[in-house]
Amino acid sequence: MDRISVSDRLSLRAQIALATMILCVLLVAAGSLAAALIGQRKTGELIGRELAELAASMADRLDRGMFERYREIGIIADLETLQPVWQTEPAVLRRTLEHLQASFPDYAWIGFADADGTVRAATRGMLDGASVAKRPWFASGLAGPFIGDVHEAVLLAGLLGPRTGREPFRFVDVAYPVHGADGAVIGVLGAHLSWDWAEETRRAVLAVNEHFTGAEILVLDSEGRVLLGPNTGARLLDAAQLARVQAQPGGMGLLEGQQAGWLTGYAVAGGYRSYPGLGWIVLARQPAAIASQPVRDLAQAILLVGFGLSLLGGLAAWILAGRLTRPVRQLTAEAERIGRDDHVHTLPRLGGAREVVLLSRALRSLLRRLGLAEEKLQEAEREIDHQAEETRELSADLERLRRLAETDPLTGLLNRRAFLDAAARQVAYARRYDRALAVVVADIDHFKAVNDRHGHAAGDVAIRAVAGRLQQAARDSDLVARFGGEEFVVLLMESDIAAAVSYAERVRGAIGASPVDLGTDGNGRAAAVTLTVSLGCTVLGQDDRDVQDAIDRADGALYAAKAAGRNRVRISVAERNAAE
Template identity: 35%
Template sequence: MFLRFVPRTFRVQMALLFGVISLFISLPAYFYISNQHKAQLIEYKRETLKGVTNAAATILTESLAERHREIVLLTQTPSYQKSDFRMADVRASLERVKQSYAHYSWIGIANAEGLVQSATSSHLEGADVSKRPWFQEGLKGPFVGDLHEALLLAKLLPNPSPNQPIRFIDFSAPIFDASGRVKGVLAAHAHWQWAGSLVGTMAPIHAQRDGIDLFILNHKGEVIYPEKIPEKLRVPSLDTLSNSADKKFVSWGEDKLYLTTSAAVKTPASVKSLGWQVVVRQVDTSVLTEVKNLERVNLFTMLTSSIAFLFLAWIVANRISRPVEDLTRTARRIESGEKEVGFAEKFWARELQRLSDALRGMSNTLIQQREALAQSNQELEAKVSARTAELQELNITLEQLARTDALTGLANRMHTNERLAEEFARFKRSKIPYCILMLDVDFFKRVNDIYGHGVGDEVLKHVASILSATVRKTDFVGRHGGEEFLSILPMTDSSAAMVVAEKIRNTIESTPIGPVGNLTVSIGVQEVTVNDINEDVAVTRADECMYQAKKSGRNKVISNGRHVALLS
């Protein structure tokens, strides 16, 4: 019906044909591109949330490990093993440890019968804690307790949040006397504000504006951070959270859906897992707002392209129909009786000749244009190749920067972990062992305290340069963290590794650096074994040997209880 009112001219019908073609091409392209962009944007948002989730879980994991290790090392203090727990220097030592970390609310020592002998601020001294889980588990070995409300200390400690109960995380470990018998239990209560201070540093800058929330769940799937949550909030089950990557959005019992990611918080290997999960969510309206903006841009682009295509079609149709119209006007002139109009055959002969000349000229022009286009393509390909090479060099440089410690120039922790995994995989295939050296600069904190962190940085670079110059080219050296370094010696047994380690120790000791003077290091050496389940096992043993070297006087190389005599 509509076509009856459309002028039946070549120009109009050709423009309509181009319009229909444009519509059939643009609409599917619009829906396809929009869906692709939507999926990519949602996946990008998910990966961004996953990065925040993993970072928060890693920070919590590392902090738990640090507090656990601190308590375990503290139990090995000689004065605790030999002295009476009630002595003033024991309490003073506990006070110093409490002041070193702002979130320790209470640190105390109970004897083997469960009576608190010494504690910070004298809180609970003389109290019977034998029924408390941290004491019962602490008698058996190192313990990290789940979040709980304060009981005995609730009335003794100030509450920074009066509307919320005081909640603690417990860390405890046994203290052994010289004969190896349990003498008591050292315990520390860390205030739950500890979690908020750590996780708060990982929240995105515009988290509230973008509708991003971060939660910590316990092993039951209950929210333990933040302390205040919306009444309608219903946390998805742990199974749902573990499968959230298969779903675009997850319901939290509210009117809105959320893009959700989760990551497990790991506890030290020597203690029972807490089963915590870090969960980060972003409201669907915030995610889809950007999707809708992108869809509007795509729609506008498609409409603009269609209009431009129609305009171009009209111009092309007009140019094509004009010669036909000229022929029609000539025919009308002849029809009107004009005598001066050329005969049709003569007319067409001249037009054909001109068309032949035009085609010949067009052919020459096309050939020239094709040659020019080929030359342009060659130049463009050369430019693209050069640009591609530059981008590859930049990518290599960026990858090196991402895997290199900025201070020492050695491999960073990520690169070190990758190399450990590679060496362990090679060992599993070839059965040719390798050794791990864990090196720690002795009294490094004293260097920072006395000379400042600038000199401390120079000390780390000094040690790094000696390590790089001392080991073989096939060996690997990386900064493991702080003043700790890790070296991998491929195709090397423990005896040869001890020689290398002693060479490193002696070289560092005999190479002074101003203004500190001579430095010493403690080195732990371990050879990988077929019983190791992963690459971290040998690293852990080497780390333990290193701490054994420190406990036995520092400036030593120790492997499985053996140490190398100092070189003269």
């Protein structure tokens, strides 16, 4: 049964409307996708630049803050009013330093060390009398102003008290040499700026730029290690990225491919005025999913509006297609009427589109031609029917002749010629595929006595009865033939000598066990006779020229059975020799 597609079930009007709607949907989907991709790319570039500006703002605040801290320590170290205090009593100096710390709370520790590195006094008395001669800030502070990079507290870690949060105390060291009245260096004023100041600066920058939802700011040192942000101390930039930072101190996309799902911008804190800067790298990043959310919202809005317009377009196409296809529907209805009504053989002239008029004209011409062709076809069919009937009769005659030529008219078995032809094919097949074939020859015992006593009609009955037993015991693939008189030959397929003997014994037993009804004799009495058969068996040998050689051996075995007293089965000499 032919399969019916969806287009076959829909009308032309529905197909036009559906195609228009699908086209609109595809165009809207493609437009929305293109808008989303372009918008996402443009948004990524825009937000990347804004993040770079955010990083630059953070870097500027860090530079300016560090400049202020740097300048504050320098101003304190150079104040002439404090020159007498530096070498006064430690208690007096400590109170002065604590007043300074109260004015500048971002410093976790302020202390003054003599020229030999011994801390004369410090805020809260921390490290008083301790030697800081080997600390980098002191050694560098003797030579001039010094500012060091962020590091964890070493000497002060156990003196500052418990730390809120998980991270340890971290400082930025600031140091200035202190000169006496004669201009000689009498010590170093050192201060440890708490790195919490940078965290407060970051929160302030993010608060000002609160439109960056989910944004983060990280501060890295010049080697790319995290100073402020998640995974403190981890190296976030490789050598190639650091080289890019050196070549281009500000930009976006520094971590592109390394942190998938983030948009990034960066800037380098390069210093401010007298503050030389420490090469800090500021990274500002925002999740791409959050950054591109407005673009996705816009694409969804476009998609929803587009779907609505697609529905309107489909409705408009449905109305327009109805007007355009009305002549086609009329033409279809007329054509269907012609198919249902045998008395209608033409179409009316239809108006409408030029194509419809031309189609109507062509169909009218086609119907006229079809009428002529139908008449000729009917005439040809009558002639074909007549010839077909003659052909069937001829085929039946040929089949009857073939059956007469190949079958024995008395028993319906194969005759000698048909058997030999079929046996030749079976022998060729058996030798090609190395299959076994057996031949059985049977002969009715004392058949002449049956004819002499009961007549030839009774003999024919006896022959048909024996033929029926032979045929019933054989398989569909076996060949059973009457070779003449009371003699029969059977070709057993796929059978060895044992199978042949088994078949022969079954036939012999069946025939001897059932008397043959011969009808009534000349006196009107029922007559019956018990028949016996003698059978000879052999198998096709490699040296046999054809099946006739096997039949001759089986026939020899048959004569041996007759000589042994009849009503028995014998195998050929070749099989007996092989068995012995």
